[in-house]
Amino acid sequence: MKKRVLKKGRFYVPTKDSKNESWISDEKIYGEAAKDPIKFWEKLAEEGISWKEKWKKGYEQKGEFFKWFLGGKLNICYNALDRHLYRLGDNKAIIWVPEKEDEKERIYTYKELWKEVNKFANVLKQKGIKKGDVVCIYLPLIPEVIISMLACARIGAIHSIVFSGFSSDALKVRVLDGEAKLLITADGYYRKGEKEKLLQRAEEGIKETKLKRTIVINRFDKKRALKKGQEWYDELLLKAGEYCEPETMESNEPLFILYTSGTTGKPKGVIHESGGYSVQAMYTTKWNFNLKEGEIIWCTADIGWVTGHTYLCYGPLLNGFTTLMYEGIPNYPNPGRFWKIINKYKVSAFYTAPTALRMFILWGDKWVPKKMDSLKILGSVGEPIDEVTWKWYFKKIGKGNLPVIDTWWQTETGTNVINSLPGVGPFMPGIAGRSLPGTKYGVVSETGRILKKGKGLLVQFPPFSPAMLRGVWKNEKKYKETYFKLNGKKVDYYITGDAAVLYPNGFIKILGRSDDVIKVAGHRLSTAELEHAIHKSKSIGDVAVVSRPDKIKGEEIVVFAMPKKKLESRKEERIRKEITSLVNTQIGPIARPKEIYFVEDLPKTRSGKIMRRILKSLLRDEELGELSTIVNKECIDEIKIKIKEGFKR
């Protein structure tokens, strides 16, 4: 077997062989890109993407708003499919692996995928969907989710995907905010071997919205009777025209919106556009995973998150790679499933989240096969990867011979932007890497002063990279305030919401969120959104949600609730159930609180603001720091005792 990495001190570096096989093997690219990032991206845009019309200007910025490749015309679906047809038409585009082992996989070649996308694009048009309309996609991991995305992109419709694990209420909020014209969903999917019904949840979610049309994909053996406004996908396709001309999109016209949690109650619709996103999605996939046409990448993220958008769908297809998609959970029917899939289909690049890896560690090494020869690159995403997990990944899955790429990014950045390139390295447990060539991340102090090194708030300096969000759907104010305001003052850099350590050589260690966003098993949740859900309980006066570190999931949700009246312990249990069920129905099971404490009071400032910082420190057994702004310090002791007593369900 080819040796791919060498140990150098505490780190690993790529071998010569490995460098020879890499798209990028010289670290000079960082310096060159930094000299003129706009020119750098323009060159990539020119080489990598087929444009219908070339842009007039590379980059333009006005205050918080910026554009890339102005006047450039393209279509991302054309770039992901049509242009590959001649050379790669018979290559596999999608390998779909169902959860049930006795069910056959489904494979789409580029030609087959192109055919189906064209037909479905015609269906959407026939249903009245036009350029600029929002189409909501509420689908599990089945090939039709990629087909739907590409069909939308082909006709210039904006897709808004809602994670299929979200509740009907969460769907409703997103359909209303996006003013979606049509919903694409499925009758259901398989989860842990059970049938998970989706259509009912979808129906519930759109009941109180203006959306009247639903296209339903048939995943189960038997078709159920459809209601008014619902039509079967397969039946519509039978009648659809074969070719649909791709819509011409100006580079800065929206491609999709994706809702994500921030520090306020309502999720934000992050807007991504066509041109810059295409360029960056394509190159990060190529460079980070070092693949060649015909090779397979498996990104285990759900398509409902940005990782799925970029590394399950757009990135691999723009490059002509094969994307593998698995419907189910990692341990069905047993914890060997992932590795079996890798060996069976000969996956080259594997991209997953630390939480999944920590579960595998827990399940035991006996499930991991001795050989997984097809693998070349291992990627990690979504949350900090601790050293123990990194080393396990490196030793057990990578057999001590594969680069482990820790990739930092966010829904807002569109693609990963801090990492170590596989042909350059170094690969270091605990340190994500450096800013992707052509981007510049750094840290600032709490007051906004730019720091040369050390701990601070992670920010991006302009020019902002091509795949960056271009706004928050229908909420310009939120866009400006969330990303470009620090302590109420406008700043010239983009604020990520994370804290990090910057080393003098440009390497960055991510510390985690610096705001009230929680990452549970890599899922991004907002404390405010959770509190909003819990406030619906009539028995609760005030509530604070904070995170507690968790060995497997990274973070867990802890609720401190102030009941309106003192509760007997019998009643406590009932209200705990009520809180859990409120969270379940308004967000989904991923947001289930781990612990719920009932307290008499919550630490507050004079203006009544709850000091979540104190609660967080109490849960972590840390120094509490400055307490002078708290008016009701007495409550801290009570909370301390409650936490110490622990939580019994």
Ligand code: WTA
């Ligand atoms: C966190 C997921 C540490 C971070 C792609 C960020 C990470 C948030 C890493 C965005 C990483 C993502 N190391 N933390 N490699 N990758 N994060 O929008 O806090 O779901 O702000 O995008 O995940 O989460 P989102």
